[in-house]
Amino acid sequence: xxxxxxxxxxxxxxxxxxxxxxxxxxxxxxxxxxxxxxxxxxxxxxxxxxxxxxxxxxxxxxxxxxxxxxxxxxxxxxxxxxxxxxxxxxxxxxxxxxxxxxxxxxxxxxxxxxxxxxxxxxxxxxxxxxxxxxxxxxxxxxxxxxxxxxxxxxxx
Amino acid sequence: xxxxxxxxxxxxxxxxxxxxxxxxxxxxxxxxxxxxxxxxxxxxxxxxxxxxxxxxxxxxxxxxxxxxxxxxxxxxxxxxxxxxxxxxxxxxxxxxxxxxxxxxxxxxxxxxxxxxxxxxxxxxxxxxxxxxxxxxxxxxxxxxxxxxxxxxxxxxxxxxxxxxxxxxxxxxxxxxxxx
Numbered sequence: 001x002x003x004x005x006x007x008x009x010x011x012x013x014x015x016x017x018x019x020x021x022x023x024x025x026x027x028x029x030x031x032x033x034x035x036x037x038x039x040x041x042x043x044x045x046x047x048x049x050x051x052x053x054x055x056x057x058x059x060x061x062x063x064x065x066x067x068x069x070x071x072x073x074x075x076x077x078x079x080x081x082x083x084x085x086x087x088x089x090x091x092x093x094x095x096x097x098x099x100x101x102x103x104x105x106x107x108x109x110x111x112x113x114x115x116x117x118x119x120x121x122x123x124x125x126x127x128x129x130x131x132x133x134x135x136x137x138x139x140x141x142x143x144x145x146x147x148x149x150x151x152x153x154x155x156x
Numbered sequence: 157x158x159x160x161x162x163x164x165x166x167x168x169x170x171x172x173x174x175x176x177x178x179x180x181x182x183x184x185x186x187x188x189x190x191x192x193x194x195x196x197x198x199x200x201x202x203x204x205x206x207x208x209x210x211x212x213x214x215x216x217x218x219x220x221x222x223x224x225x226x227x228x229x230x231x232x233x234x235x236x237x238x239x240x241x242x243x244x245x246x247x248x249x250x251x252x253x254x255x256x257x258x259x260x261x262x263x264x265x266x267x268x269x270x271x272x273x274x275x276x277x278x279x280x281x282x283x284x285x286x287x288x289x290x291x292x293x294x295x296x297x298x299x300x301x302x303x304x305x306x307x308x309x310x311x312x313x314x315x316x317x318x319x320x321x322x323x324x325x326x327x328x329x330x331x332x333x334x335x
Contacts (some may be wrong), residue, residue: 004315004318004319005315006311006315009311009314009318012261012263012264013264013283014283015260016181016283016284017181017284017285017286019180019181020177020180021176021177025176025180025186025189026172026173026176026177028190029172029176029189029190029194030173030176030193032193032194033172033196033197034168036197037164037165037168037198037201
């Protein structure tokens with residue numbers, strides 16, 4: 001026959017339920033737990049800060065940072081450098097002066113490269129290089145201009 | 157991280173007193189209850205389960221119950237008890253009667269510790285914390301009717317555990333006498 005009947009069990013459980021810690025003990029325990037939690041958080045934060053400080057102070061990190069900065073500057077320069085229009089560069093390589101740009105060979109090259117449109121562009125470029133011209137010009141001025149060009153050619 | 161800390165402090169404000177009372181009842185030691193209270197909140201601060209839990213109070217209570225019974229299990233003997241709490245009903249009792257009463261309480265707590273998790277939690281909530289069936293049902297996600305059935309079953313298990321403990325201690329006494 002079981003020794004423990006339900007009444008006895010309930011009596012003991014009732015006794016247990018009547019046990020109460022003093023308010024001071026509860027206050028003390030709660031405050032200690034709060035303090036532990038706060039200290040733990042502070043420790044964690046200071047440990048994170050220490051890790052960051054160690055990372056920042058490390059020579060490897062400095063080297064890596066310098067490498068990254070150099071690479072970034074290099075990439076920036078590569079992408080931001082003066083982009084040369086292909087058409088004009090090619091034209092300049094082929095013909096340096098407006099007169100050369102308008103030769104048959106130069107115009108043929110331009111036609112092969114981009115058809116009539118390229119020929120047209122090359123003509124416009126040559127006109128631009130000539131610069132503004134007066135609406136009327138006297139024969140004397142024309143001859144002087146021609147003579148000066150001829151003398152430059154003979155020098156070259 | 158700060159959010160978790162804030163939640164824990166809120167939990168401490170809201171349920172700190174009841175958790176401490178629970179730990180005191182389950183350990184019968186004021187000093188141990190205070191230590192376990194600290195341990196409980198450190199565990200909760202490291203636990204991911206609390207964040208995921210839909211009911212942090214229930215989670216904390218379950219953790220407290222487990223912690224207290226783990227302590228009881230790990231304690232093989234208790235030769236010196238410096239900070240035993242005074243029982244309210246024992247003011248007029250003789251020292252011998254107090255000792256017997258303390259033994260009774262230790263015996264029933266050890267038996268509760270041998271029960272499975274669900275029975276143990278229901279018993280603690282219903283009979284040690286004296287919470288209503290409706291409240292327990294809400295906390296455990298069951299109906300009040302199911303809680304009543306669980307309590308009845310848990311009491312039966314407790315009686316079996318007490319009887320088993322009694323026979324075990326009797327066998328131990330016989331072995332000691334033989335030696």
